[in-house]
Amino acid sequence: MRFGVEIVTLGELAKPEVVLEMAHATEEAGWDGLFVWDHLAFVWDVPSLDPWVTLAAVAAVTSRIRLGTWVTPLPRHRPQMLALTLASLDRLSSGRVTLGVGLGGVPQEFAAFGEPASLRTRAAIVDEGLELLTALLSGSRVDHQGHHFTADGVTLRPLPVQRPRIPVWVGGESDAALRRAARWDGWAAVAAAEDGTMRRTPEDIARAVTTIRSHRPPGEPFDVAVDGYSAVTDGELVLAYERAGATWWLESLHLQRGRVGDLLRRIAEGPAL
Numbered sequence: 001m002r003f004g005v006e007i008v009t010l011g012e013l014a015k016p017e018v019v020l021e022m023a024h025a026t027e028e029a030g031w032d033g034l035f036v037w038d039h040l041a042f043v044w045d046v047p048s049l050d051p052w053v054t055l056a057a058v059a060a061v062t063s064r065i066r067l068g069t070w071v072t073p074l075p076r077h078r079p080q081m082l083a084l085t086l087a088s089l090d091r092l093s094s095g096r097v098t099l100g101v102g103l104g105g106v107p108q109e110f111a112a113f114g115e116p117a118s119l120r121t122r123a124a125i126v127d128e129g130l131e132l133l134t135a136l137l138s139g140s141r142v143d144h145q146g147h148h149f150t151a152d153g154v155t156l157r158p159l160p161v162q163r164p165r166i167p168v169w170v171g172g173e174s175d176a177a178l179r180r181a182a183r184w185d186g187w188a189a190v191a192a193a194e195d196g197t198m199r200r201t202p203e204d205i206a207r208a209v210t211t212i213r214s215h216r217p218p219g220e221p222f223d224v225a226v227d228g229y230s231a232v233t234d235g236e237l238v239l240a241y242e243r244a245g246a247t248w249w250l251e252s253l254h255l256q257r258g259r260v261g262d263l264l265r266r267i268a269e270g271p272a273l
Contacts, residue, residue, distance in 0.1 A: 001242045001246065001249060002032040002247065002248050002249075003031050003033075003248070003251070003271035004026075004031055004034060004225075004248060004250045004251070005022070005026050005033070005034055005035070005253055005267060006036075006070050006227045006251065006252045007022060007034065007035070007036050008252070008253065008254035008255070009036045009051070009054060010039070010046050010047065010048050010254070010255070011047055011255050013253075013254065013263075014047040016053075016057060019049065019054055019057075020057060020061055022263070022267060023058040023065075024062075025267040025268055026065055027062045027063070027065050029267055029268050030270050030271065031267070031270070031271060032065060032066060033065050033067065033098070033250070034058060034067055034068075035067075035098075035100065035250055036049070036051045036054055036055060036070065037051065037069070038051040038069045038070075038071065038072040038073065039109065040076075040109040040112075043106075043109050043112045044108060051072065052085050052089065055067045055069075055089055055093075056089055059089060060092065063094075064096075065096070066096050066097075067089070067093055067097055068097060068098035068099060069101075070171075070188060070250065071100035071102040071171040072099065072101050073101075073102060073105075073109070073110075073122075074101045074102070074103075074104075074129045075104055075110065075115070075116065075122040075126060076104065076110060076113075077129070078149075079133040079149055080132075080151065082133055083136035083156055086133075086137065086160060086166055087137065087156060087159055090161050090166055091160065091161055094161060095161030095162045097160070097166050098166065098168075098186075099166055099167070099168050099169070100168075100169045100170075100171060100188045100225075101130065101168060101169070101171065102126070102170065102171035102172055103119060103123055103177075123180075124148065127180065128147065128148050129148070129149065131144075132144050132149050134165050136154070137156065137159070137160055138165065139156060139157075140155065141153060141154070141155045142154050167186060167223070168185050168186070169181070169184070169186035169188040169223060169225055170183075170187060171187075171188035171189075171190065173190070173208070178208055178211045178212050179215050181212055182212045182213075182215035182216045182222075183215075185221075185222065186222060186247075187208070187222075187223070187224050187225070189208065189225060189227070189246070190227060191204075191226045191227055191228050191241075192228045192229060192252040194254075195256070198228055202240040202241050202243065202244035205226060205241060205245060209224055209245035212224075222247075223247045223248060224245050224246045225247070225248035225250055226246040226248065226249055226250065228241070228249065228250070228251070228252060229257070230272040231269075231272065232269040232270060232273065234272040235272050235273045238272045249272070251266065253267070
């Protein structure tokens with residue numbers, strides 16, 4: 001099991017200086033990764049940070065922790081722009097990037113700008129977008145004529161450090177989402193409820209992992225990242241999720257859990273043992 005922090009970069013946590021202070025504390029306290037939200041929360045009158053600018057700043061002031069999104073709604077990103085951003089960030093961080101992707105959980109963030117809000121359309125965009133994105137990140141010449149995207153004989157440069165690609169974790173809990181996750185490198189399992197409780201039990205995670213593995217060749221590496229709430233003494237809680245198949249525990253840090261100082265203290269305590 002590896003341990004990271006998930007920063008809900010909204011409200012007071014949308015201040016870049018706060019996130020950088022949390023990043024320093026995360027690396028100093030022995031955590032393995034830092035993940036940030038990707039939302040256009042200003043649509044619902046809440047301040048939010050751009051995840052890529054934020055992670056670039058974090059990459060510049062850290063040297064060890066893994067960096068990623070929890071999770072990026074791929075339907076509102078052009079794959080070619082996201083490929084260039086990811087390659088640049090991976091080089092800046094010396095190969096520490098993980099891409100978390102999903103359909104997007106707030107339809108208003110699409111509808112407010114006249115973009116497709118239906119789940120069916122977004123799912124199709126995610127599937128095609130991931131294929132194009134990873135083709136670009138491979139460094140090969142890409143010729144793609146799809147329903148949603150076109151690439152006419154292009155080759156991405158520079159390439160990311162990680163080969164054959166930056167790891168992709170797919171979020172979602174439907175059967176279709178689990179099948180989608182099985183085609184990539186990991187599952188981003190949202191288990192933390194906003195009220196500070198766990199909305200998914202270890203048994204829930206184990207059932208989903210069984211479904212995912214039924215769609216994958218046996219023995220292939222696969223990450224299962226679970227977000228949640230723990231105290232430093234909650235080792236047994238984390239162990240239960242590890243036994244269920246989790247490979248990452250992401251400590252969910254948001255303002256409903258406490259003030260910025262409270263969250264910094266939880267980071268400084270380190271992972272649950």
